Amino acid sequence: MNRLYHVPLSPFCRKVRLVLAEKKIEVELVDEKYWEPSADFLRRNPAGKVPVLKMGGTHLTESHAIVEYLEExxxxxxxxxxxxxxxxEARRLVMWFDDKFHNEVTKNLLYERVNKKIMGQGYPESRAIKTGAQKIKYHIDYMGWLLEQRRWLAGDAMTIADFTAAAHFSCLDYIRDIDWNRNAAVKDWYAKIKSRPAFRSILADQIPGFIQPPHYADLDF
Amino acid sequence: MNRLYHVPLSPFCRKVRLVLAEKKIEVELVDEKYWEPSADFLRRNPAGKVPVLKMGGTHLTESHAIVEYLEExxxxxxxxxxxxxxxxEARRLVMWFDDKFHNEVTKNLLYERVNKKIMGQGYPESRAIKTGAQKIKYHIDYMGWLLEQRRWLAGDAMTIADFTAAAHFSCLDYIRDIDWNRNAAVKDWYAKIKSRPAFRSILADQIPGFIQPPHYADLDF
Structure with missing residues (x-):
């Protein structure tokens, strides 16, 4: 049986979960407290990060490398x-979200509000939250601009770029950090991807200490 | 004519330069002060980063996406x-160096010593330098461990993983931050890749304010 070591509110883990589900590859999910790494976990992944996908006896790491492998x-x-x-274009946007969006938005909002609490690292810094809340506006506008010209982020077909972006967005939506009124095209895009069967397991996530907001799993949000 | 907007001591730009040279794709290099972005530059790359490769009328960004494209x-x-x-395995190691190594080593050493000075952002923080100098040891050991089992980092053939790692190493070597005595296998690997014709332009780089150390361009260092 394939096994994915993950944490529920990690965009990198969610990206891999979405791709596995879309391709109908069955996998057992194992919660992994990677910030308290066991010798066992570090043997599976010397980088000490999640996701780690155990598949055919090997442990695969680095979400984008995993996604390219699953695609092949x-x-x-x-x-x-x-x-x-x-x-x-699809790969460019994967890097855009996993690097630029991650550093400017995900780290400032999700990691401040959620990861710090879960890892016992204190309270969110208000300066970081403010920066994240400011920067996400520009990213939503950029996505809106792309979606004026295309059905999906990278073109007329759904790609790993959409799953990468949706993985970040779904984590931020769980903590109510997405303003769905900012751009109608972005909201439509998210409604479309959120209604895919691949998204179901992510909409069912319940994170102890963080109550799922009512609109989070609502397909008609 | 293809054109690469770059800065000389950027591992992401050097990776693209190495791949272009190895594939014998001619390119004109244009120094780009991306930290003082002009409206023109931001039109070429809304992410405001280098490298930007102008090829066939389009502007390509995100070094790993560019490399995959060139490979295709x-x-x-x-x-x-x-x-x-x-x-x-090759892609996993690209991500390892561009994410983990970059955050733990390149940022702490290269960006502190060089980028801050060039961008007029003050002096290096000694705590960052200390962290980088400590962390690089573990990375060299990890590479040594890989190279005990393989001719090149990802297997028996040279891949984008080697160019990615060598791009980071060559920048750090320019500022004398590599201890070549730590691991003989890593030194041999670097000697091998450094002696390739694709490396020549990188060994010829001269960065104003930072004198090239004598061993940097020496193939028999």
């Missing part, structure tokens, strides 16, 4: 487009 | 291995 082994349904130009 | 358009010589498992 299970090409249907395709989550990378057909031309090099379109694949470039 | 110019598959010879191959810088990704032949099997999904080996490609996974």
């Amino acid at each position: 082994l299970h090409p249907t349904p395709a989550l990378l487009p057909g031309t090099p130009q379109d694949r470039f | 358009l110019h598959p010879t010589p191959a810088l990704l291995p032949g099997t999904p498992q080996d490609r996974f």
